[in-house]
Amino acid sequence: MAHGACFALALLPLALAAASCRTSPRQSGGFSFVEVGQRAGIDRMLHAGRPGKDHLLDSTGTGAAWLDYDADGHLDAYVVSAWRLDDGAIVERGKNALYRNRGDGTFEDVTDRAGVGGEGQWGAGVAVADYDDDGRVDLLVTNFGPNLLYRNRGDGTFENVAARAGIEAAGWNTGAAFLDADRDGDLDLYVAAYIAHSLEDVLAARRTLDWKGVERVALGPFGLPGALDHYFRSRGDGTFEDATVAAGLEDRARAFGFGVRALDVDDDADLDLYVANDSEPNYLYRNEGDGTFREIGLWAGAALDENGAAQAGMGLASGDVDGDGIVDLLVTNFAEDFSTLYLGEGGGFFHDASRGSGVGPATYRWLSWGTALADLDNDGDLDLVIANGHIYPQVDQHPELGVTYRQPVQLLENTGSSRFVDATARAGPGFAVPRVARGLAAGDYDNDGDLDLLLTVLDGPPLLLRNDSASGSWLEVLCLAPPGRGPVLGARITVEAAGRTQFRDLASGDSFLSSHDPRAHFGLGEATRVERVRVRWPDGKETVRESVPANRLLVVTKD
Amino acid sequence: MRVRGRFAALLVIGVAVAGLARMPASASEAGTPQQLVETYDSLADTILAAKKTEWNLVHSLLAMTYRHAEGTLAAAKGKLAAGQNAKPEIEKLAGLVTELASEGDARVAAVRKRLVEGGHHHNAVGEQQGIYDEGFVIVTRVAKKALLDAAGKVARAADAAALDAAWKTVESEFGKLHAPAGR
Numbered sequence: 001m002a003h004g005a006c007f008a009l010a011l012l013p014l015a016l017a018a019a020s021c022r023t024s025p026r027q028s029g030g031f032s033f034v035e036v037g038q039r040a041g042i043d044r045m046l047h048a049g050r051p052g053k054d055h056l057l058d059s060t061g062t063g064a065a066w067l068d069y070d071a072d073g074h075l076d077a078y079v080v081s082a083w084r085l086d087d088g089a090i091v092e093r094g095k096n097a098l099y100r101n102r103g104d105g106t107f108e109d110v111t112d113r114a115g116v117g118g119e120g121q122w123g124a125g126v127a128v129a130d131y132d133d134d135g136r137v138d139l140l141v142t143n144f145g146p147n148l149l150y151r152n153r154g155d156g157t158f159e160n161v162a163a164r165a166g167i168e169a170a171g172w173n174t175g176a177a178f179l180d181a182d183r184d185g186d187l188d189l190y191v192a193a194y195i196a197h198s199l200e201d202v203l204a205a206r207r208t209l210d211w212k213g214v215e216r217v218a219l220g221p222f223g224l225p226g227a228l229d230h231y232f233r234s235r236g237d238g239t240f241e242d243a244t245v246a247a248g249l250e251d252r253a254r255a256f257g258f259g260v261r262a263l264d265v266d267d268d269a270d271l272d273l274y275v276a277n278d279s280e281p282n283y284l285y286r287n288e289g290d291g292t293f294r295e296i297g298l299w300a301g302a303a304l305d306e307n308g309a310a311q312a313g314m315g316l317a318s319g320d321v322d323g324d325g326i327v328d329l330l331v332t333n334f335a336e337d338f339s340t341l342y343l344g345e346g347g348g349f350f351h352d353a354s355r356g357s358g359v360g361p362a363t364y365r366w367l368s369w370g371t372a373l374a375d376l377d378n379d380g381d382l383d384l385v386i387a388n389g390h391i392y393p394q395v396d397q398h399p400e401l402g403v404t405y406r407q408p409v410q411l412l413e414n415t416g417s418s419r420f421v422d423a424t425a426r427a428g429p430g431f432a433v434p435r436v437a438r439g440l441a442a443g444d445y446d447n448d449g450d451l452d453l454l455l456t457v458l459d460g461p462p463l464l465l466r467n468d469s470a471s472g473s474w475l476e477v478l479c480l481a482p483p484g485r486g487p488v489l490g491a492r493i494t495v496e497a498a499g500r501t502q503f504r505d506l507a508s509g510d511s512f513l514s515s516h517d518p519r520a521h522f523g524l525g526e527a528t529r530v531e532r533v534r535v536r537w538p539d540g541k542e543t544v545r546e547s548v549p550a551n552r553l554l555v556v557t558k559d
Numbered sequence: 560m561r562v563r564g565r566f567a568a569l570l571v572i573g574v575a576v577a578g579l580a581r582m583p584a585s586a587s588e589a590g591t592p593q594q595l596v597e598t599y600d601s602l603a604d605t606i607l608a609a610k611k612t613e614w615n616l617v618h619s620l621l622a623m624t625y626r627h628a629e630g631t632l633a634a635a636k637g638k639l640a641a642g643q644n645a646k647p648e649i650e651k652l653a654g655l656v657t658e659l660a661s662e663g664d665a666r667v668a669a670v671r672k673r674l675v676e677g678g679h680h681h682n683a684v685g686e687q688q689g690i691y692d693e694g695f696v697i698v699t700r701v702a703k704k705a706l707l708d709a710a711g712k713v714a715r716a717a718d719a720a721a722l723d724a725a726w727k728t729v730e731s732e733f734g735k736l737h738a739p740a741g742r
Contacts, residue, residue: 222693223676226669252665254672280668281661295665296650298657299710308660308704309692349715 030469031377031411031423033430033453037464041107042077047084047094048458052393055205056195056220057144057172058085059391060258061369061438063125063513064454064462066445067137069114069152074101075445075517077454078116079462080123080141088203093120096141105446116158121145122199125439125513129178130486131165131187132238137487142173142191142513144199166240169230172197177509179262179271180490180538181247182291186234187489190249190509192257192275193227195220207394212401215394221278226254229275233291248285248293249273255280259316259512263505264492265300265327266348269540271490274302276313276331286348302329302342306352311337315440315512319373319382320344320503321357322418327505330359332368332386332512335403339363339371339386343418358420359384359412366407367391370440370512374451376411378471378523380500384412384420387455387512389436406434409455409465430465437463441510443517449474449551451521456514473524473550479506479535481558487518488558490538497550498527524550613681617696620663625733628655632726639719649722653714656729660706662698671695697736705732 037043049058062080069076081094096118099107111117122144130137136152146168150158162168172194178187207216209223229251232240244250251257259276266272266286273293275283281304284297297303305311312334321328326344333339338360342350354360363386370387377383388407395403409431413423424431430453439456446452446466453465475495479488487506494503504520524530530548535556537543543556635648658664662671671694685691690699698706705728712725 222672225676226672253668255665280672294650296654296714298661298707299650299653299714301711304707308700308707347715349711 030426031413031431032428032468032470033411033465034428034468035430035433035463036105036466037462040105040464041109042079042097042099042454042464043461044079044081044095044097044109044111045461046079046081046456046459047092048082049202050085050087051459052207053218053391054207055197055202056218056224056391057082057122057197057202059218059458060124060174060194061436061458061513062123062456063175063370063439063511063515064441064456065126065128065139065515066441066443066454066517067128067139067515068518069098069137069139070100070156071136072101072103074103074447075443076101077107077445077462077464078126078128078139079454079456080126080439080513081118082124082144083122085203090203094118094123096123101445110156114156114158115160116141116150118143119148119160121148124173125175125509126515127176127178127189127509128515128518129187129489129508130484131178131189131234133186133484133486135484135486137518140167140176140178140189142176144172144202146170147173147176147191161238165238166242167191167230167232169193169232169242171227173230174258175260175275175509175513177260177262177273177507178489179273179507181231181262181271181273181287181293182233183270183538184234184236184291185539186236188234188243188291189232189240190260190262190273190275191230191232192260193229193251194256194258194278196225196227196254211392211394212398214398214401215392217392217394221256226251226256226280228254229257247291248288248295251283252295253277253280255283257283258314259331260509261316261318262490262507262509263318263327265302265329265344265350267326267346269536271538272348274316274318274329276316277310278312278314280310280313282313282331284348296348300348301345301350301352304352305338305340306355311340314369315371315387315514317371317373317384317511318505321373321382321384321414323381323500323502325501325503328373330371330373330384332363332371335365335367335390337364339368341420353418357418358422362412362420362422363410365402366410368410369438370455370514372440372442372451372453372511372516374442374516375521375523376451376467376471377413377469378450378474378525379416380472380498380502380523380525380527381414381416383414383423384410385440385442385453386410386412387435387437387440389438389458404434406436408432408434409437409453409463428468430463435463436460439512439514441514441516442521444476444519444521447553449476451517471523473527475522475524475530475533475548475550476553477504477520477522477533477535478518478553478555479520479537479558480555481537485557488538492536493520494532494534494536495522495524495530496532497522497524497530500525519553610681614696617662620667621659621697621733621736624655624658624663625729628652628659628729631655632722635722636719639722649716650714652722653710656706656710656713659729659733660698660703660710662695702732702736
């Protein structure tokens with residue numbers, strides 16, 4: 001509790017910082033993103049196996065997260081790295097990086113001081129949560145190897161408590177999500193896993209798969225054994241027990257799991273789980289209300305595409321793209337297949353609307369990974385951003401096939417009627433350069449009211465796409481709750497402004513191996529005031545704030 | 560199973576090699592030794608029989624699932640007629656129809672994946688022609704799609720009439736699949 005009080009005080013600067021950056025309401029005027037990563041000090045090289053990508057592990061990349069680990073009101077960045085290999089030899093074990101936001105648009109690399117470099121593990125994903133309810137956000141890093149749980153000590157340093165917590169689960173772990181599945185007040189954890197391979201398998205791998213009759217490329221995922229996902233139930237004392245089977249979350253298909261998102265798909269106030277599986281049906285685990293789950297993806301319409309075919313699910317996003325008050329889902333997929341937009345019908349049912357929405361045609365060509373449904377121009381609807389990049393560098397040897405290794409990060413603008421148009425070409429210089437991008441996390445790092453983008457790439461430094469769009473009004477909402485008064489996960493925030501109702505679900509673990517801004521961000525268009533902000537807390541209770549001025553951070557603390 | 564399969568393969572090879580060792584040198588020089596040809600012929604019978612057995616097994620699996628679904632449908636309709644909550648039965652029925660579409664549940668999918676990993680495709684040509692999903696034995700892509708759609712309609716059914724309408728599709732699709740093993 002003492003920590004909680006300190007944290008509550010520490011959060012004051014968060015509100016002040018946001019208020020000080022407040023600008024007058026802006027009108028939507030298109031997108032403009034600028035890449036400022038190197039200039040801002042986010043510059044550590046991210047390794048990704050061998051140059052030739054002989055094994056899928058060389059190609060899958062890593063995640064990124066926004067968090068405010070020091071509670072100073074400015075989002076810090078955490079970026080995960082893999083290793084560098086040369087043929088079958090380990091050249092360098094990559095180090096993850098924690099960048100502290102100085103508050104002036106630049107970052108300081110505090111990895112060593114904080115002790116969160118990754119312990120020499122081959123990193124994969126990251127999720128952020130105050131798992132021990134002490135008011136300070138902690139870091140989960142999933143690995144090809146044992147996972148890490150960095151407990152925030154509150155003095156700028158962390159300690160890895162994964163073994164003690166019981167969540168190491170060595171293997172090829174990928175996406176992860178914290179959620180209070182059983183609504184007992186503490187956070188449980190789901191960790192997806194990809195392929196059951198050892199480091200020896202990876203080092204010995206050779207390119208044996210025939211690609212279009214012109215190149216030998218990395219084999220998989222078909223032909224390789226799937227690894228089992230894990231669900232860890234919190235005991236409430238900082239430790240977890242493996243409750244995968246007991247909770248009904250047994251990965252019966254041994255699917256190739258990647259992205260994970262906890263969200264309430266059927267609006268019954270408990271958290272369900274959605275898992276993007278590569279080359280196999282996605283899982284939609286419905287929470288039965290008692291902390292156990294039932295997999296309903298196939299008949300709920302969220303597992304396959306409109307033709308009944310499994311796709312190569314990589315990353316995912318959720319949000320209400322058509323403003324009907326029902327959550328929708330987006331899954332990114334392989335090249336020459338489209339990213340899939342599942343429109344919610346209510347009651348936990350979905351249908352594939354990729355073709356009619358424009359998402360399908362716009363994304364068909366690219367191999368897609370990290371993603372976010374986010375209002376990037378603050379006009380009151382959710383746009384779509386997707387990190388793209390092929391897995392086979394060999395494709396560049398065959399320009400006649402029209403496939404490239406480096407691919408554009410895409411921005412699809414929501415035109416307001418659940419139709420999306422590709423706005424990449426007019427999204428500014430940050431979107432102009434093709435990349436081999438993977439993880440993507442959206443967050444307002446400069447507290448100017450619009451969402452910026454942090455991306456990971458293969459064999460290069462991360463990208464920070466600063467949002468300089470001339471955009472509309474906004475509201476950001478930070479939800480805190482006792483006992484530690486840390487940021488809450490699993491709350492639903494609904495805002496009503498200028499005749500429009502929007503909602504966001506707060507989550508940790510999203511996109512592809514990544515975590516977005518812990519604050520809910522709303523674009524408000526021309527509205528200068530929000531009539532009502534409603535927070536539905538994980539226990540079902542509600543807090544309402546009325547007549548909230550736009551263009552500020554609203555901190556809502558649970559009674 | 561895998562161990563037994565390997566043992567059988569080793570036994571076949573062992574017999575063949577032992578036979579070859581007993582042959583006079585002149586016989587082994589006149590083309591493929593007859594005993595090896597016979598052994599291979601015998602193995603071919605086994606391989607083809609295994610493929611037919613796979614068809615029969617998946618067919619049985621579908622038939623069992625269908626019978627289970629029929630019973631669940633009756634239970635759901637009974638509850639609806641009595642004005643009781645039929646959601647558990649309706650969702651169970653939806654799940655069974657997805658199992659028809661997928662030729663089994665997720666555990667079967669894991670077995671199927673192992674077969675595909677090992678290079679076994681029951682309908683390799685049909686897959687290339689876009690008729691079957693990878694590794695599928697009986698359910699075509701068209702049937703799969705129709706059954707999945709029907710499963711969604713079952714799950715959404717609010718009354719007996721809606722349930723019956725969705726079930727008609729299942730009945731029709733299953734009838735088309737219910738052909739004798741002739742492969």
